[in-house]
Amino acid sequence: MAGIYIHIPFCKQRCIYCDFHFSTSFNSYRTEMIESICIEIIQRKKYLDNQEIKTIYFGGGTPSLLLDNELKSILDTIHSNFVVKKSLEITLEVNPDDITQGNLNIWKKNGINRLSIGIQSLKQSDLDWMNRSHKVEDSFASILLAQKYGFDNINVDLIYGLPNLSMEDWVSHLNFIIQNDLITHLSAYCLTVENNTILSDRVIKRKINLPNEDVQSDQFLKLIEMIEKSDFEQYEISNFSRSGFESKHNSNYWKGLSYLGIGPSAHSFNGESRSWNLSNNKIYIKKIKENKFGYNETEKLSKLDQFNERVLIGLRTIYGVNLNELSKLNKLTKEFQLALSKFKDRKWIEEDIGVLTLTKEGKLRADYIASGLFIS
Numbered sequence: 001m002a003g004i005y006i007h008i009p010f011c012k013q014r015c016i017y018c019d020f021h022f023s024t025s026f027n028s029y030r031t032e033m034i035e036s037i038c039i040e041i042i043q044r045k046k047y048l049d050n051q052e053i054k055t056i057y058f059g060g061g062t063p064s065l066l067l068d069n070e071l072k073s074i075l076d077t078i079h080s081n082f083v084v085k086k087s088l089e090i091t092l093e094v095n096p097d098d099i100t101q102g103n104l105n106i107w108k109k110n111g112i113n114r115l116s117i118g119i120q121s122l123k124q125s126d127l128d129w130m131n132r133s134h135k136v137e138d139s140f141a142s143i144l145l146a147q148k149y150g151f152d153n154i155n156v157d158l159i160y161g162l163p164n165l166s167m168e169d170w171v172s173h174l175n176f177i178i179q180n181d182l183i184t185h186l187s188a189y190c191l192t193v194e195n196n197t198i199l200s201d202r203v204i205k206r207k208i209n210l211p212n213e214d215v216q217s218d219q220f221l222k223l224i225e226m227i228e229k230s231d232f233e234q235y236e237i238s239n240f241s242r243s244g245f246e247s248k249h250n251s252n253y254w255k256g257l258s259y260l261g262i263g264p265s266a267h268s269f270n271g272e273s274r275s276w277n278l279s280n281n282k283i284y285i286k287k288i289k290e291n292k293f294g295y296n297e298t299e300k301l302s303k304l305d306q307f308n309e310r311v312l313i314g315l316r317t318i319y320g321v322n323l324n325e326l327s328k329l330n331k332l333t334k335e336f337q338l339a340l341s342k343f344k345d346r347k348w349i350e351e352d353i354g355v356l357t358l359t360k361e362g363k364l365r366a367d368y369i370a371s372g373l374f375i376s
Contacts (some may be wrong), residue, residue, distance in 0.1 A: 002048045003086070003252045005056040007263030008063040009281055012095075012133045016202070017159075019194035020061065021265035021279040021363060033281060034070045036288040045081040045294055046219065047260050055084045055089045055249035064094035068106045075110055089248040091116055091155075097134040099142035104149040114247075115146055116155040116187070122173050126162055131198075132258045147182045153245060155185035160218035162191050163208060170219050171226070178230040184245035188223055189238050190216050192347065213371050217364055224360055233346040235318040237363050252271060254317045256310060274299045303329045304375060312370040315349075320357035330375055 001199065009024045010033075020172040026033065046262070056078060058066070066074075078084065082166045091114040092107055099117070107115075112191055119139045121127055127136065139156075146154055156177060160170055177186050193200050196270070202208040224234060232240040236254055253269075261268040262285040275298040276286045287293065314321035326332065340356070343349040348362030348369055362369060 001054040002039075002051040002251050002257060003057065003259040004053055004078060005057045005059060005249075005259055005261045005266055006063070007261065007266040007277075008058060008066060009033070009123070009264050010060065010065045011062045011219040012065070013131060014198065014223065015130050015132060016198035017027075017130060017191060017194070020037065023281055026281070029282065029285060032285050034073060034286045034308045037263050038073055039288050040293065040350050041074070041077045043288070043291065044262070045261060048082070048267060049260055049270070050083065051258060052080070053061045053084045053092070055252060057249040058156070059093050062098070063092055063097055064098035064103065068110070071106065071110045071112075089114055089245070091249055093118065093291045094142075095132075095134055096138040096142040099145055101145070101149070104146060104151070108150060109111055114150070114153040114155070116157065116185075117142060118145075119156045120159050121162065121165075122176060123165070123169060126165065129163070130159075143180065143182050145262050145370075152184070154183055155187055155247065155288075158186065159190070159191050160219040161211055163210055164291055165211070165219070167219065167222065170222060174223060174226045178226060178232065184242045185241040185247065186232065186336060188240070189236055190220065220364065221360070224363070233318070237358075237366055254313050255319065256306075256313065271302055308370075309376045311373050312367075315358055315362075315373075316366055318357070320355040323351075323354045333375055336373055336375055337375050343369055343372065 007021070009021055009023055009025050010030070013024055018075065027239050056075070058071075075090075086109070090112050092112045092115045094103075095118055117139070118132075119292065120130060120132060122136055122139060124136045127134065143154060143156070146365075158177070160175055175185050191210070193203055199208065203210060227240050231242055233243070234240050235246055236250070241247070249259075256271070258270045259268060261275075261277065264277055264281050265273060265279040277293075280285065307326060309323055310326060310329065322331065343362070344351065346361075347359055347364060350357055350359055358366060358369065
């Protein structure tokens, strides 16, 4: 089984924290971009070696800006060039203000069966500060409207660790998610300052003061505490679902399965190598027209690379890291064993029948623990 990711590099406006690749001025080449995406799908149809496609994920950018004919053209091209599983999960990332009766009908008609709604916060002052295009009332209304039009697989995104986000605010946000039966999945991320963003510039100039790590950690632990008392399950550090509503597409990534990334800046992985596309819309279109694909880099992964990647990704999930599978990629060195013992003693890692998983305290230090287990 494999997945296809489609990167749509269009946005209405720039959120201050976002470092994803997109453009807010795309109308002059919009048609060319969609045509190029479809051409790349055809050009790279052999990449997944005839594996059946289990999931399609439209990310961005803001793929909810796609028109009916654009969405249909991309999906038709996929179906014409790949073997597609009948019970296909097709996810569309959407902004709350794009969820209208007309759009919902278009998405439903084109086979979209999972919506990922970028709510981010339920405080209007936070949305204003982040330069989000929607209002709080849009968030509430969009979920109800999506359910009314037959969407029963709905994820919402939230961000914690924001300036002026009190614990009371955060608990209120989480209560809304947990108590709302229409929401089947939550993705919750700590605010991160990425280079070359409006946020990083304002932090450097001390126009914004971010909460310290203790505040962020407390909000993360409160998140886990409340999730544990609900019918959501934390199956990845930042992802929580009701039973049966885990993201199949993202689970492909975390289980190390293959996926094809289409569009500017999209990444692909086939088990042995990774490639990534140009992060420039006009050059991407030019390269596609010249039959040069849209990617400019490929990295061949050694067994050691695959070992370290399985540690990094696996520890973030409920599935954990299987020591027997790791040992097939590389010998479990003395340094690895010593580091593992140290993390077990600190009660950051647990082992059950040869599978390593992080404890609640360990999840706060996931990247640090993974790097400590890497073999160089």
